[in-house]
Amino acid sequence: MLTVENLDVWFGHAPERVDAVKSASFTVPQGESFGLVGESGSGKSTILRAITGLIDTWSGRVIVAGEAIAGRHRSRAFHKTVQMVFQDPYASLHPRHSVDRVLSETLYLQGMDRIDQRIARLLDQVGLGQGFRFRYPHQLSGGQRQRVAIARALAAEPKLLLLDEPTSALDVSVQAEILNLLGDIRAERGLTYVMVSHDLAVVAHMCDRLAVMREGRIVEQMDAARLRAGAAEGDYARALIAASTGYARET
Amino acid sequence: MTQTTRAWLLSDAPQTRRQARLGALYQGWLTFRANRLAMVGLAILVLLVLVAAFAPWIAPQNPYAQNLAERLRPPSAQHWLGTDALGRDILSRLIFGSRVTLFIVGTVALIAPVIGLFVGTVAGFAAGWVDQVLMRITDIFLAFPKLILALAFVAALGPSIGNAVLALALTSWPPYARLARAETLTIRNADYIAAARLQGAGPLRLLIGHVWPLCVSSLIVRVALDMAGIILSAAGLGFLGLGAQPPMPEWGAMISDGRSYILDFWWVAAMPGMAIFVVSLAFNLLGDGLRDVLDPKGARE
Amino acid sequence: MSPLLSVRNLRVSFPTRSGMFEAVRGVSFDLGRERLGVVGESGSGKSMTGRAILGLVRPPGRVEAERMELGGESILNLPEARMRRLRGSRISMVMQDPKFSLNPVMTVGRQIMEGYRLHTGKSRAAARDKALEMLAAVQIRDPERVFHAYPHEVSGGMGQRIMIAMMLAPDPEILIADEPTSALDVSVRNEVLRIMDRLVGARGMGLIFISHDLNLVAQFCDRVLIMYAGRVVEELPARDLHAAKHPYTQGLLNSLPRLDRPVERLAVLQRQEGWRDALPAETP
Numbered sequence: 078m079l080t081v082e083n084l085d086v087w088f089g090h091a092p093e094r095v096d097a098v099k100s101a102s103f104t105v106p107q108g109e110s111f112g113l114v115g116e117s118g119s120g121k122s123t124i125l126r127a128i129t130g131l132i133d134t135w136s137g138r139v140i141v142a143g144e145a146i147a148g149r150h151r152s153r154a155f156h157k158t159v160q161m162v163f164q165d166p167y168a169s170l171h172p173r174h175s176v177d178r179v180l181s182e183t184l185y186l187q188g189m190d191r192i193d194q195r196i197a198r199l200l201d202q203v204g205l206g207q208g209f210r211f212r213y214p215h216q217l218s219g220g221q222r223q224r225v226a227i228a229r230a231l232a233a234e235p236k237l238l239l240l241d242e243p244t245s246a247l248d249v250s251v252q253a254e255i256l257n258l259l260g261d262i263r264a265e266r267g268l269t270y271v272m273v274s275h276d277l278a279v280v281a282h283m284c285d286r287l288a289v290m291r292e293g294r295i296v297e298q299m300d301a302a303r304l305r306a307g308a309a310e311g312d313y314a315r316a317l318i319a320a321s322t323g324y325a326r327e328t
Numbered sequence: 329m330t331q332t333t334r335a336w337l338l339s340d341a342p343q344t345r346r347q348a349r350l351g352a353l354y355q356g357w358l359t360f361r362a363n364r365l366a367m368v369g370l371a372i373l374v375l376l377v378l379v380a381a382f383a384p385w386i387a388p389q390n391p392y393a394q395n396l397a398e399r400l401r402p403p404s405a406q407h408w409l410g411t412d413a414l415g416r417d418i419l420s421r422l423i424f425g426s427r428v429t430l431f432i433v434g435t436v437a438l439i440a441p442v443i444g445l446f447v448g449t450v451a452g453f454a455a456g457w458v459d460q461v462l463m464r465i466t467d468i469f470l471a472f473p474k475l476i477l478a479l480a481f482v483a484a485l486g487p488s489i490g491n492a493v494l495a496l497a498l499t500s501w502p503p504y505a506r507l508a509r510a511e512t513l514t515i516r517n518a519d520y521i522a523a524a525r526l527q528g529a530g531p532l533r534l535l536i537g538h539v540w541p542l543c544v545s546s547l548i549v550r551v552a553l554d555m556a557g558i559i560l561s562a563a564g565l566g567f568l569g570l571g572a573q574p575p576m577p578e579w580g581a582m583i584s585d586g587r588s589y590i591l592d593f594w595w596v597a598a599m600p601g602m603a604i605f606v607v608s609l610a611f612n613l614l615g616d617g618l619r620d621v622l623d624p625k626g627a628r629e
Numbered sequence: 630m631s632p633l634l635s636v637r638n639l640r641v642s643f644p645t646r647s648g649m650f651e652a653v654r655g656v657s658f659d660l661g662r663e664r665l666g667v668v669g670e671s672g673s674g675k676s677m678t679g680r681a682i683l684g685l686v687r688p689p690g691r692v693e694a695e696r697m698e699l700g701g702e703s704i705l706n707l708p709e710a711r712m713r714r715l716r717g718s719r720i721s722m723v724m725q726d727p728k729f730s731l732n733p734v735m736t737v738g739r740q741i742m743e744g745y746r747l748h749t750g751k752s753r754a755a756a757r758d759k760a761l762e763m764l765a766a767v768q769i770r771d772p773e774r775v776f777h778a779y780p781h782e783v784s785g786g787m788g789q790r791i792m793i794a795m796m797l798a799p800d801p802e803i804l805i806a807d808e809p810t811s812a813l814d815v816s817v818r819n820e821v822l823r824i825m826d827r828l829v830g831a832r833g834m835g836l837i838f839i840s841h842d843l844n845l846v847a848q849f850c851d852r853v854l855i856m857y858a859g860r861v862v863e864e865l866p867a868r869d870l871h872a873a874k875h876p877y878t879q880g881l882l883n884s885l886p887r888l889d890r891p892v893e894r895l896a897v898l899q900r901q902e903g904w905r906d907a908l909p910a911e912t913p
Contacts, residue, residue: 116814117785131522156528169519173541175348182537186527208341211348216340219671229523248670248841250898253884257894275814282886282895305888320815322888324822324848358646 078237078269079105079128084137086120086127097123099293100137107236110263110270112280112287112301114317119290121273122164125239129161142236157187160230164242166222170214176200176225177210180232187233199228204258220251227258238263240272244279256283277321281305289314356621366617372610380426387420391577400593410595412585418599421577425600428578429607432493432562433555439497441547444504449539451505452512453531463509469502475564482570489578492571496561500554504547511543545622552615556608563604579604632659633802633835634682634720637696641674641681641859644689652677652690654859660803664829664836666850666867668843670881674859675839679805682837683722684712700802718748721796725808727788731780737764738776741795748799763794767824786817790824797828803835811841822849843870843881855881858905877904 086098098120105111113121127135133149140146142158163169170179180199184192200206203224214222223243230238243259244252256279263270274280280287281304289297289309297314307322309315338355342348360366379386388408395415403410409418451462469477481495515521516539524534563580565571567587572578579600586597641653653674658665669675681692684707697705699719707715716722724730732740741760745751751759764772767790780788789809796804806825810818826849829836840846846853847870855863855878863875873879880898 116816126522129522129526131525151528153528156526159526161523161526163519163523165519169523171520171524171538171542174520174538175345177345177348182524182529183527186524186529186533208343211342211345212340213348213352226523229527233527249843249881250670250884253886253895253897256886257897260894276886278886278888281888281891305891307888316816318888320819323844324819326826326848 078107078109078142079111079271080138080140081124081128082138084124084127084135084139086123086132086135088132088134097293098127098135101288101290101293101295103288103295103298105237105269105271107269108267109286110272110284112284113271113273113290114275114277114280114287115290116275116317118292120293121290122241125161125241125271125273129159129239153188157233158235159237159239160233160235161239161241162223162226162230162243165246166219166226167214167246169226170222172214175211175213176205176217179225179229183229183232189232195232199232202231202262203228204254218251219247220254223247223251223255224258227255227262231262234266235268237269237271240270242274243272245274245276252279259283277304277318289317359621360617363617363620365613366620369610369613369615369617372606373614376426376607376610377430379423380430383423383427387417387423389417389420391416391420391424392575393417400589400596402593403595409599410593412582412596413589418582418595421582422579422600422603425577425579425582425603428489428572428576429559429562432489432496433558433611435493436497436500436558436562437551437555440501441504441551443497443501444506445508445540445543445547447501448505448508448510449512449535449543452509453516453535453539459509462505466502466505469499470506472499474499475561478561478565479568479570482565487570487573489572489576492562492565496558496565500558500561503554504550507546507550508543511546512539515539515542549615549619549622552611552618555611555615559604559608559611631701632661633700634660635696635698636660636682637694639678639681639694639697640692641677641686642691642693651859653681656854656856656859656861658854658861658864660835660837662833662835663852664838664850664867666846666853667837667839667856668841668846668853668881669856670841672858673856675856676807677859678856679722679807679837679839683716683720683805684709685722714748717744717796717801718799719801720803720805721799721801723789723792723796723804723806723809726812727785727792728780730792731788733780735779736776737778737780737783737791741791741798744795745798759798760794763798764791766797766828767791767794768820769794784817786813786821789813789821793821793825793828797832800832801834803837804829805837805839807839808841809838810845843878843885847871860905862904875904876901 082102084098084101085096088095088097101124103111113124115121123132126132128139128141130149130151138145141155144152144155146155177196180196181192184195189195196210197207200209205221205224205228209217209221217225240259244255247255260283262268270283272280272283281301284301286298286300287304288295291313297309297311299309303309304318307315307318309318336347337351339347339351342351393416397415398411399413399415401407401411407417407419409422412418447462447466451459477499478495481498482491485491485494521534521538524538562571563583566578566580567584569584572581574581582600583597586593590597637657639653639656640651642649642651656678667675667678677686680686682697684704686692692706694705697703699715704715738760741763742753742756745759746753746756761772761776764775769775769787769790775783775787775791783791809825810821813821838846838850847867850867853865853867853870854861855875857877863873863878865873871882873882880896883896884898886895
């Protein structure tokens with residue numbers, strides 16, 4: 078579904094050029110859920126932004142559903158195949174657009190028919206219901222906003238969903254609801270996920286396999302069982318797993 | 329207003345598009361109403377519009393009728409605000425002058441921010457050489473003092489009220505372009521723009537549907553606050569004899585007429601001055617209130 | 630021993646269009662020389678409790694309490710001038726993001742010195758020594774260099790350590806830490822916690838640790854208050870947190886994905902209206 082080979086992403090020009098991602102390679106087969114973990118600045122979100130064309134300074138080979146992509150421009154087919162959910166639900170919805178406007182514009186852009194019915198179905202699917210259709214973002218809680226963002230991503234009926242820390246801005250109880258929702262949607266539609274997170278427990282719960290990133294490089298790939306067992310090969314990944322299990326008091 | 333209408337408007341779960349829109353408007357109105365001074369400003373401006381609309385019925389006398397026997401009379405029961413050097417009733421002239429003022433303010437307020445919005449958002453959104461070219465043009469306009477530039481325009485086009493308005497509009501758009509560009513720069517990298525891009529939205533759609541609605545509110549606030557300045561500039565042009573031509577009752581020109589008698593017959597210049605002051609103040613108060621309502625960065629959560 | 634801080638029936642309310650909104654609704658606790666964790670979700674009133682103690686609730690917000698005493702002295706609604714003297718010297722606060730709490734145009738060293746001199750009135754030389762000593766105490770390897778650095782030149786973890794150094798310089802009795810590690814990466818987080826752990830332990834301070842992270846609080850604190858909708862719904866020793874009785878606490882714990890316990894679906898918290906009004910469960 079998604080193949081990334083020798084992906085380099087950089088910002089700015091020499092001599093101030095910053096290499097955010099350095100020769101990253103990974104493959105996500107259809108139907109799999111793949112995690113990208115790492116600390117802030119490790120380049121994990123940057124990979125998603127390069128794939129979607131939000132960053133155009135990259136090189137390497139990226140193949141999405143058999144279609145090789147380049148630069149900034151993406152085809153109509155790409156937008157129908159790949160969608161993204163952003164980290165901060167407070168920043169990813171236009172403050173002056175109602176839920177109705179967001180979804181109907183998306184459906185229109187994706188060339189969908191029967192927009193009214195589709196909006197109703199999408200809202201039901203993400204567990205919001207019709208009562209939310211004409212609300213503005215400021216009338217929604219963080220979790221509800223993220224549900225709207227998920228509905229927007231699902232509107233095009235994509236095959237590959239890129240999730241950029243979709244729950245890190247939410248409370249744990251809301252996080253559980255959103256993660257369950259994402260799990261249900263994947264089971265129902267057979268979607269492929271690529272999920273970026275700094276929370277290893279969330280990735281272990283959501284993903285089959287994952288890559289650990291550090292300073293722009295993928296240092297290790299493993300499956301979720303190994304992550305849970307703490308049986309990473311490299312020192313860095315092991316230290317990361319140990320650190321995220323919590324804090325041990327001295328006194 | 330009945331309780332049910334109010335509840336319907338303030339509902340957190342509007343059932344239709346119309347209810348959602350009206351609800352948002354009503355919320356804004358409530359915020360605006362909480363600002364007492366802004367309400368005072370609004371009241372003054374509503375009054376001004378009414379006065380301008382009904383000038384022929386309100387004005388006690390003909391604003392053009394000269395009566396040299398009655399010249400330079402102080403305020404009295406017959407002439408509430410006194411008379412000018414040609415014996416014309418100042419109150420009547422002020423009332424008719426409000427039409428001129430509204431015309432100037434309204435036209436400038438329509439033209440300048442629209443040019444500014446267009447130039448600023450296109451520059452900010454397109455970036456690269458488009459941005460460079462548009463902003464350098466803006467800089468050139470900004471480099472001249474506004475009134476001097478307007479004077480040059482009017483001098484070239486010939487003195488008349490229409491040309492004065494045009495000159496004012498052409499010289500007052502650069503600050504709006506700057507403001508709109510700054511706003512656009514913060515908006516263009518927002519996640520919601522990225523999300524719309526991922527749906528395949530083109531630049532024109534993003535600009536008009538996503539960037540403009542967010543820029544417009546701060547521009548409206550800015551325009552309301554600048555109104556006072558525009559009135560003063562228009563009065564300035566009138567004062568210099570480059571705006572409204574006599575005998576048209578324009579407030580700035582009226583001050584100019586009263587200039588020579590200012591020590592002995594103060595009311596001739598003071599009355600139109602007061603009118604300019606009150607209206608400018610009203611626009612400023614209104615602008616403050618609008619900022620509470622429209623500025624997303626305001627105190628309201 | 631009498632408590633350092635004693636709070637009874639604290640209420641914080643804000644006027645809104647639809648009447649008064651009560652952010653904190655009758656919170657009571659005593660703080661000794663211990664680490665008290667305050668946990669809850671956003672909107673539970675946990676941060677507002679901390680701000681109320683420090684007198685940082687801005688009008689039109691209102692703070693009321695039967696009692697709010699620091700070492701036997703009432704600190705409820707003190708005039709701003711007296712509160713300012715208290716803040717920093719006797720109670721300090723570390724906030725979530727050091728980026729917003731440090732002055733960007735002043736060097737780190739000057740900021741620490743300034744705070745210290747304001748509260749102790751010591752000489753510049755003494756303040757300088759103290760600042761360097763504090764920077765060393767928060768395990769900054771090259772205190773001289775950091776002393777002359779501007780806040781934008783240091784990393785997030787370093788910034789938070791600087792904040793701790795600054796807040797602890799005047800030797801306060803109580804430190805209120807509001808989500809001090811939420812903006813940090815896990816590895817850095819543990820370092821910062823370790824430093825706070827040592828300093829607070831060594832000085833015998835009282836610590837109020839406000840966090841949304843139950844596991845962290847369970848591991849770091851002695852005692853935990855769980856807040857829901859402006860009330861304390863449960864109070865218990867931190868080591869017993871996983872045996873919590875209140876359904877809200879249990880629900881929060883169960884909704885967390887865990888590395889050591891795979892589940893097919895996460896348990897979802899079913900909120901009950903009764904929790905808003907229930908009195909805190911008795912501590913054994």
